[in-house]
Amino acid sequence: LGALMLALRGEASTASTRCVSADCDSLEKWLATLKLQLPAQGALMGGTCEGVRLRSVDTSRTGGDRFSFKAHDMAIGCVVDLKKWMIKVRVQVQIRHATLAGSIALPHDHGRPPLPGKAVANVQECTEGTKFPSLVITLGKTPAPKWAEDVLGQLLPGVMCKALDEAINSMSEPALQRMGKVARTWLDTTAEPLPSPSPLPGPATDYVDLAANPAVRLASALMRRVLGNESSPNGINALATRHLGNSGAYSLDALGIFPIKHTFPLPGLAELSVTVRSLQLGHLNNFSGLTLDVTAADVTTSSPQRVDFAVPQQVDVAVGLNSLDVVASVDLVVTPNSSSPLHGTPLRESFSATVSFTKLALQASALVALNGAALSPLALDQLASPGCLLRGVVSPMLTSAGLQLPLVQTALSPPESGPDLEKSVDRMFTVVSQGLLQEYSEALESVGNHVLNVTLRDFVNQQVDSTMANVGTCPDPAPTYASIPVSDATLWAAAVAALAMLPILLFGDCIIGAMSGLKTAAAQKISKAGPSEAEDAGPKGPHELPVSLEGSEGASWAPNASGEAAAAQQVQEGHGQVGDFALSHHPGLTLPVRVALPLLVVCTILLFVSANSGPGAEVRALITANGHEAVSLPPVFSFSLVSSVKDMWDGG
Numbered sequence: 001l002g003a004l005m006l007a008l009r010g011e012a013s014t015a016s017t018r019c020v021s022a023d024c025d026s027l028e029k030w031l032a033t034l035k036l037q038l039p040a041q042g043a044l045m046g047g048t049c050e051g052v053r054l055r056s057v058d059t060s061r062t063g064g065d066r067f068s069f070k071a072h073d074m075a076i077g078c079v080v081d082l083k084k085w086m087i088k089v090r091v092q093v094q095i096r097h098a099t100l101a102g103s104i105a106l107p108h109d110h111g112r113p114p115l116p117g118k119a120v121a122n123v124q125e126c127t128e129g130t131k132f133p134s135l136v137i138t139l140g141k142t143p144a145p146k147w148a149e150d151v152l153g154q155l156l157p158g159v160m161c162k163a164l165d166e167a168i169n170s171m172s173e174p175a176l177q178r179m180g181k182v183a184r185t186w187l188d189t190t191a192e193p194l195p196s197p198s199p200l201p202g203p204a205t206d207y208v209d210l211a212a213n214p215a216v217r218l219a220s221a222l223m224r225r226v227l228g229n230e231s232s233p234n235g236i237n238a239l240a241t242r243h244l245g246n247s248g249a250y251s252l253d254a255l256g257i258f259p260i261k262h263t264f265p266l267p268g269l270a271e272l273s274v275t276v277r278s279l280q281l282g283h284l285n286n287f288s289g290l291t292l293d294v295t296a297a298d299v300t301t302s303s304p305q306r307v308d309f310a311v312p313q314q315v316d317v318a319v320g321l322n323s324l325d326v327v328a329s330v331d332l333v334v335t336p337n338s339s340s341p342l343h344g345t346p347l348r349e350s351f352s353a354t355v356s357f358t359k360l361a362l363q364a365s366a367l368v369a370l371n372g373a374a375l376s377p378l379a380l381d382q383l384a385s386p387g388c389l390l391r392g393v394v395s396p397m398l399t400s401a402g403l404q405l406p407l408v409q410t411a412l413s414p415p416e417s418g419p420d421l422e423k424s425v426d427r428m429f430t431v432v433s434q435g436l437l438q439e440y441s442e443a444l445e446s447v448g449n450h451v452l453n454v455t456l457r458d459f460v461n462q463q464v465d466s467t468m469a470n471v472g473t474c475p476d477p478a479p480t481y482a483s484i485p486v487s488d489a490t491l492w493a494a495a496v497a498a499l500a501m502l503p504i505l506l507f508g509d510c511i512i513g514a515m516s517g518l519k520t521a522a523a524q525k526i527s528k529a530g531p532s533e534a535e536d537a538g539p540k541g542p543h544e545l546p547v548s549l550e551g552s553e554g555a556s557w558a559p560n561a562s563g564e565a566a567a568a569q570q571v572q573e574g575h576g577q578v579g580d581f582a583l584s585h586h587p588g589l590t591l592p593v594r595v596a597l598p599l600l601v602v603c604t605i606l607l608f609v610s611a612n613s614g615p616g617a618e619v620r621a622l623i624t625a626n627g628h629e630a631v632s633l634p635p636v637f638s639f640s641l642v643s644s645v646k647d648m649w650d651g652g
Contacts, residue, residue, distance in 0.1 A: 027347065027349065027421060027422055027425065028053070028054075028421060030346075030347045031052040031053065031054065032051055032052065032053065034050060034051075034052055035048055035049070035050040038078065038080060038159060038160075038163075039159065039163050041155060041158070041159050041162070042151075042155055043082055043083055043084060043151045043155065044080060044081075044082060044151070044152070044155050044156070044159055045080075045081035045082065045083050045088070046080070046081055047078055047079050047080030047081055048078065048079055049076050049077065049078035049079075050076070050077060050078075051075075051076060051077045052074070052075075052076050053073075053074065053075040053076070054071050054072070054073065054074050054421055055072050055073035055074075055420060055421065056071075056072050056073070056420045056421055056423075056424040057069060057070070057071050057072070057421070057424045057425055057428050058070045058072065058424065059424075059427060059428035059431045059432065060431065061431055061434075061435045062103060063105070064439055065105055065106045065107055065108070065116075065435070065436075065439050066103055066104070066105040066106075067103060067104055067105075067106075067431065067432055067435060068101070068102070068103040069101065069102060069103070069104070069428070070099060070100070070101040070129065071099065071100040071101070072099060073097055073098075073099075074095070074097075074098040074099065074100055075094075075095060075096050075097070075098070076095045076098070077092070077093070077094050077095070078092070078093040078095065079091075079092055079093070080093060080152070082148050082151055082152070084147055084148075084151070089139060089144070089145075089148065090139075091137050091138065091139050091144045091148050091152075092137070092138045092139075093135060093136070093137050093152060093156075094135070094136040094137075094138075095132055095134070095135060095156075096134040096136070097133055097134045098130070098131060098132045098133070098134075099129070099130060099131045100126075100129075100130050100160070101125075101126065101129025101130055102121060102122065102125055102126035102129060102130070102161065102164070102165070103121070103122060103125055103126075104119050104120065104121050104168065105119070105120045105121075106118075106119055106120075106436065106439075107120065108439070108440070109177075109180055111180065111184060113187075113440075113442045113443040113446045114440065114442065114443060115176075115179070115180040115183060115184075115440065115443055116176050116179075116180070116436070116440070117173070117176055117177065117180065118169075118172050118173035118176055118177075119168050119169070119172035119173075119176065120168075120169060121164065121165035121168040121169060122165065123158075123161055123162055123165040123166075126161035126164065126165055127157055127158050127161045127162075130157040130160065130161055131157070132153065132156060132157055135149060135152060135153060135156075137149050137152060183443075183447075186450070187446060187447070187450050189450075189454060190454065192458050192461065192462075201371075201394070202371065202373065202374075203373075206371050206372060206373035206374070207369050207370060207371055207372065207394075208369075208370040208371075208372045209313075210294045210313045210315070210368075210370070211294045211295065211313055213294075213630060214624070214625035214626055214628040214629070214630045215623065215625045215630030215631060216292075216294050216630075217625070217626075218625040218626055218630075219292055220291070220292045220293060220294065223290050223291055223292045224290070224291050224292075227239075227290050228287065228289050228290035228291060230287075230288070235287075236285075236287050236290060237285045237286065237287055238285075240284050240285035240287075241285040244284060244285060246285075247282060247283070248282060248283050248284040248285030248286060249280055249281065249282045249283075249284070250280065250281050250284055251278065251279070251280045252278075252279045252280065252281065253278050253279075258276060258277060258278055258279065259275050259276060259277045259278075259331075260275070260276045261273065261274070261275040261276075262274055270334050270335055270336045270337055271334075271335045271337060272332070272333075272334055273332070273333040273334075273335070274330060274331070274332055275330065275331040275332075275333075276328050276329070276330055277329040277330070277331060278328070278329045279326065279327070279328050279329075280326075280327045280328075281324065281325070281326060281327075282324070282325030282326075282327060283321070283322075283323045283324055283325050284324075286321055286322045286323050286324070287319070287320065287321055287322070288320035288321060288322045288359075289318065289319070289320035289361075290318075290319055290320070291316075291317070291318045292315070292316070292317055293315075293316045294313055294314070294315050294316075295313065295314045295316065313367070313368065313369070314365055314366070314367050314399070315365065315366050315367075315368060316363070316364075316365045317363065317364050317365075318361070318362070318363040319361070319362045319363075320359075320360070320361045320362075321357065321359075321360040321361075322358070322359065323356065323357065323358050323359075323360075324356070324357040324360050325354055325355070325356050325357075326354070326355045326356075326357075327352060327353070327354045328352070328353045328354075328355075329350075329352055330350070330351055330352070330353050331348070331349070331350050332347075332348070332349045332350070332351070333346050333347070333348050333349075334346060334347040335347075349422075351426055353410065353411070354410065354411040355408065355409075355410050356408070356409040356410070356411070357405060357408055358406060358408075358409075359404070359406040360403075360404070360405065361402075361403070361404035362401075362402070362403055362404075362452075363400075363401065363402045364398065364400065364401040364402075364452075365398070365399045365400045365401075366396065366397065366398050366399060367395065367396070367397050367399055368393065368394075368395075368396045368397075369393070369394040369395055369396075370392060370393060370394075371391075371392045371393075371394055372392070372632075374391055374392040375389070375392035376632065376634075378392075378477075378634060379477035379478065379634050380633065380634045380635065380636055381475075381477060381478050382474060382475065382477055383633075383634070385472075385474060385475055386467075386471050386472060387471045387472035387473050387474040387475070388474040388475070390467070390468060390471040391471065391474065393468070396464050396468070397461050397464065398456075398457050398460045398461055398464075399457075400453055400457065401452035401453050401456055401457055402449055402452060402453060403445065403448040403449050403451075403452050404445065405441065405444055405445045405448055406441075408437045408441065408444060409434050409437065410430060410433040410434055410437065411430045411434075480615065480638055480639075480640070480643065481640055481642035481643040481646060482613065482614050482615045482616075482638065482640040482642065482643065483613050483614065484614050484615070486609070486610075486613040486614075487609075487610045487611075487613045487614030488610075488614075490606045490607075490609040490610040490613065491606070491607070491610040493606045494603045494606035494607045494610060497599050497600075497602050497603040497606060498599075498603050500599055501596040501599045501600060501603070504592050504595055504596045504599075505592055505593065505596055508590070508591065508592020508593075508595065508596075509590060509592060512591055512592070583597060584597050612640060612641040612642070613640070613642075614640065615635075615638040615639070615640055616638075616639055616640045616641060616644070617638065617639060618635040618637070618638040619635060619636045619637040619638070620633070620635050620636060621633050621636050
């Protein structure tokens with residue numbers, strides 16, 4: 001039908017007398033506006049036809065690449081010029097209850113993958129199958145002569161079939177060859193070459209071993225043994241059935257991206273506008289496999305600290321579906337342009353298109369390296385920033401992607417209330433598309449693989465490279481009002497002060513006892529020598545010790561006397577209460593303790609600073625898999641004395 005309309009040049013009439021009822025659909029209205037030009041042949045000098053009406057179109061696949069068509073109950077009005085001998089007349093012809101039949105074959109070319117090379121229509125088959133049982137021919141208001149009826153009855157079916165078949169045969173081959181050339185040129189394009197391996201920055205031990213990571217191993221086992229297990233009650237098929245129903249249908253309307261409209265220019269013919277109003281996926285509960293594998297790459301090292309391969313590991317994902325339906329609600333508008341052989345009003349059609357995939361398989365592989373040493377110092381709020389997080393990802397790339405399409409089927413469904421012509425035309429497109437998809441399944445799979453492994457792979461890698469090159473800055477972490485270096489430094493200083501006090505406390509009494517013994521011996525020697533020698537033995541300078549040691553209040557200090565007894569004696573002598581003494585002058589403390597008191601105070605101050613300059617407490621989240629830590633996260637929340645004071649100050 002479409003080939004007939006494109007083959008017979010003409011223009012749209014401004015009005016239609018054939019379709020005036022309200023039940024005419026858009027296709028019938030469009031056919032009724034056509035005005036077709038008939039070529040000259042024999043006694044037929046040419047003419048025009050308009051007001052095409054059809055009841056239905058039957059379509060069948062009669063061979064691998066051949067399709068038969070038959071239009072039933074066709075009606076059309078024509079004005080033609082006839083010539084017999086020297087007589088030329090113009091007659092009006094009303095064709096009713098006509099049948100237009102024929103077949104078209106689409107043999108493939110000799111390229112790889114095979115594509116349709118041309119369309120071949122059989123003139124004889126069309127002429128034999130086309131019948132005009134009812135021709136009403138008039139000459140003005142009077143019946144036309146009998147010879148005019150005989151001429152038109154013999155010539156008109158052949159004229160239409162010849163024009164149709166010649167147009168198909170002459171126009172299809174160059175058009176299909178151009179299409180095949182463009183398709184193979186596109187299929188011959190190769191993906192952008194992957195970057196050559198280069199050493200990873202930093203030691204090899206800084207990078208996360210994904211193959212040995214408990215979380216990745218657990219995810220792989222869950223996908224293979226649980227989600228990908230068709231007999232598991234927690235498999236993806238069982239989960240999808242529980243949430244999506246027995247049909248496993250999920251509508252993508254919630255994404256908010258519809259309607260999607262795109263216009264395709266068809267040079268020399270028309271402008272095709274396609275609007276997808278909604279999209280639904282069916283049979284999402286029919287997965288045949290779901291796997292995730294991480295393979296440790298075979299890396300070599302030139303030194304213990306560097307890896308000579310750009311990325312150490314490969315992540316493989318594979319998804320299999322026994323069947324998948326993609327159902328789209330589509331609005332189609334065809335607007336002929338000025339250079340088209342057919343001029344008419346735009347054709348507007350609405351239908352539901354279903355594409356069914358059987359034994360669909362998808363796989364993808366990617367290489368990635370995660371620098372754990374670069375990620376571990378980050379705070380939790382920094383991990384949410386791409387500028388911080390992506391700096392720990394080295395050389396990510398999609399290396400391959402594949403598609404297997406053993407069987408693809410299509411179906412077009414008009415609205416249930418649509419007329420017979422609308423339904424039959426949709427059935428025609430369904431039969432033709434299914435036949436072509438089966439006949440050229442190799443080409444379809446090649447296109448799908450090329451889209452995934454070349455177009456999609458390059459697009460993903462370009463987007464990844466662009467993102468990695470523009471990750472932005474890494475913001476500073478939120479202030480925690482705590483400093484672990486300060487806390488550690490003051491703790492070490494307190495330890496040094498404590499070590500300095502230790503010899504004073506342990507050996508102070510011994511040193512003082514030794515000094516007292518020396519002074520006692522000197523005093524005894526002086527007493528034996530007499531007064532003159534005592535004077536000579538007296539202090540000769542400011543740094544020499546006196547013979548007897550006096551306390552701060554004039555009391556003598558006996559090293560062997562009890563501190564409590566000495567304190568009680570001083571109280572009895574009227575020197576005050578025990579509590580009136582400063583701690584450094586308290587008579588109950590020995591001299592080494594008094595000397596160590598300043599160091600003890602300094603040590604206490606340093607311990608206080610150390611305890612309150614670091615985090616007082618931290619809240620941590622642990623992510624484990626099979627009892628092993630899978631991800632090491634920084635503290636979720638921490639606070640210190642300073643931060644607590646600030647929070648209270650900010651809270652008023």
